[in-house]
Amino acid sequence: MSEYAPSPQDRFAFGLWTIGHPGRDPFGDATRPPIAPADFLRGLADIGAWGVSFHDDDLMTFGAPESQRRAELDTFIKALEETGIVCSMATTNLFWHPMFKDGAFTSNDREVRRLAIAKTMRNLDVAAELGAPTYVFWGGREGVESAASKTPADALDRYREALDFLAGYVKDKGYNIRFAIEPKPNEPRGDTFLPTVGHALAFIETLDNSEMVGLNPEVAHETMAGLSFYQGVAQALWQDKLFHIDLNDQKIGRYDQDLRFGSEGIKDDFFLVRLLENSGYDGPKHFDARPYRNEGADGIWDFARGCMRTYLMFRERAKAFDNDPKVKKALAEAGVPELAEPTVGPYSPAAAHELLDEQHDPQALASRGYRNEQLDQLVIDHILGA
Ligand code: GCO
Ligand code: MN
Ligand code: MN
Numbered sequence: 001m002s003e004y005a006p007s008p009q010d011r012f013a014f015g016l017w018t019i020g021h022p023g024r025d026p027f028g029d030a031t032r033p034p035i036a037p038a039d040f041l042r043g044l045a046d047i048g049a050w051g052v053s054f055h056d057d058d059l060m061t062f063g064a065p066e067s068q069r070r071a072e073l074d075t076f077i078k079a080l081e082e083t084g085i086v087c088s089m090a091t092t093n094l095f096w097h098p099m100f101k102d103g104a105f106t107s108n109d110r111e112v113r114r115l116a117i118a119k120t121m122r123n124l125d126v127a128a129e130l131g132a133p134t135y136v137f138w139g140g141r142e143g144v145e146s147a148a149s150k151t152p153a154d155a156l157d158r159y160r161e162a163l164d165f166l167a168g169y170v171k172d173k174g175y176n177i178r179f180a181i182e183p184k185p186n187e188p189r190g191d192t193f194l195p196t197v198g199h200a201l202a203f204i205e206t207l208d209n210s211e212m213v214g215l216n217p218e219v220a221h222e223t224m225a226g227l228s229f230y231q232g233v234a235q236a237l238w239q240d241k242l243f244h245i246d247l248n249d250q251k252i253g254r255y256d257q258d259l260r261f262g263s264e265g266i267k268d269d270f271f272l273v274r275l276l277e278n279s280g281y282d283g284p285k286h287f288d289a290r291p292y293r294n295e296g297a298d299g300i301w302d303f304a305r306g307c308m309r310t311y312l313m314f315r316e317r318a319k320a321f322d323n324d325p326k327v328k329k330a331l332a333e334a335g336v337p338e339l340a341e342p343t344v345g346p347y348s349p350a351a352a353h354e355l356l357d358e359q360h361d362p363q364a365l366a367s368r369g370y371r372n373e374q375l376d377q378l379v380i381d382h383i384l385g386a
Contacts, residue, residue, distance in 0.1 A: 004316075006048040006308040013051030013088045013284040016040060016058040019304045021290035031293050032300070037072075038079035047305050051088030051284050052080075053132075056123035057096060073126065080130070088134070088284040089180075089216075089244055090127035092120045095140030095188065105162035106142045106155040106193060117162050121169050128175040134244045134283070135170075136216045137163070138182035143189030155193055160206060167209040180216035180243040185225040187256045196225055197232035201239060214243030218288060219272070220250035220258060223265060230271045237279050245276070247307065248289035258290045260303050262310030270383050273311060274318035285311060321382040330378055333371040
């Protein structure tokens, strides 16, 4: 057990809304009492976690007088200092209050849109004070049920306008903060704008300060859409856009489940951990998951320890996989290193001539075997510890 004990170097982080989730769902009320933010930090320190993230409303009561909000923040800052837990990410709650029912940055009501931007600016100040390097934008209510209710191009214009304005604010204030967009296909809206990693990557390129904006992809969200999270994260890394990550788990085709990391899609999770570990990604490993609704006061910490333990087991298995001579041989037989070789290099007339002069034997090429069955069996052998 102890060999999978997390340490702060592992950079495991949890959102204030995760472990302490009271178990409320659309069909039933809370099953557990909430945890005060300062107690939450002490719990995180006890289990060897490193970081914490928060929505403005998790920390400071929405609509309360400024003096009360400041006192709530100060209590949190004191607990951060006492526990050594790092504030690794901040975000805005733009989905809970009924005024956001038609969206926030993309609400049809201009006053709601202006309020949403101002609410984000105020929490960017808090994020800067707490030293959070990443600010997440999850478009909870940015979407539609009725396609007739918003012109998609106008909604995307308003989304972009908000992010451009907020990036301007961060630069103007001299804050050391980058933005990370968190795509999700649906829930709570019928259709959400920027539904997948691919949509978000393309959108980012249209922003004024695109270098400041990357992604916060989440296991559950790509999986809900039936996509491979591993492939999405790999492309985000390839484009230098993996700024943050939300780890949890999810069955394909279900409602948003937020399951303990590594509890469902074991094969994709194995490849994900291998990818993160081999890529040099040094951001937080942030768990955005919640304990089963039938857990009590002890069970919620079993859940949190389980997320980290499984990550560390995958890390160990991935290392063993990469060091196994049988795997190296199978990778070579599958041609994996060959794909890293350039195909034709940059264009030149000489290279084009050379290519056209080449003789190829389609029959011989077609008869090659790639031995993927043996390779994939080795993956399974390693995951199952054979
Ligand atoms: C969800 C999302 C949220 C966001 C959070 C931070 O499906 O509800 O994953 O948990 O990650 O609001 O932006
Ligand atoms: Mn989610
Ligand atoms: Mn999330």
